[in-house]
Amino acid sequence: MHDKVKEFNDYRQKMNDKILEADNKVIKRIYNLDTNTFKEGHLPVKTKELLGLVASAVLRCDDCVQYHLEAAMKNGVTKEEMMETMSIATLVGGTIVIPHLRRAVEYWEMLENK
Template sequence: MSLVKEFNDYREKMNDVILEKENKTLKRFFSLDHQAYAEGALPVKTKELMGLVASMVLRCDDCIKYHLGTCYEIGVTTEELYEVFSIANLVGGSICIPHTRRAAEYWEELKSS
């Protein structure tokens, strides 16, 4: 199974499990997260790239994969992505390098699917 399919299947399954519990706070948080990345004063592309940088600096591989998937869907180029990687590594330091490797691997998988 591909990295992308495995991640998306697991994410969808577990989000369904979480949301079916009808916890109002969690449902509101999921909604707020979705709304924050909608078109506004900043375009969606900018928000996704910002989310990717933050995810890399915070070292959240699941978040990185999510933002990479969305970036791929909205047409972010490889050149743009690697500029994001450079900012994340500059801000986060060398601890971000392993996450950059995994992000690059995931991006290559997205491009090949």
């Protein structure tokens, strides 16, 4: 399972590098906004990552869900907090979010075992 986490992160890094090498001002600004949005501010980083997780699940972006799961774990989120966060995402997004909930729980377990 650890290989899937590494594979996801390696691919994400490789493609981000290629995208940023294109030197597109708009894309660079969007990446910069994303980086700055998730920095410590009036809300702690942990809270921001959980908000990102909810938005990603509701928008049904598995790559984003995985990214925010990993960042959340690195910022001290417990499995119980993650599950409560995903319960909010499932409530807001409806039952169509359940497949993403399944994959989120699976990826969380991979992170726990890495």
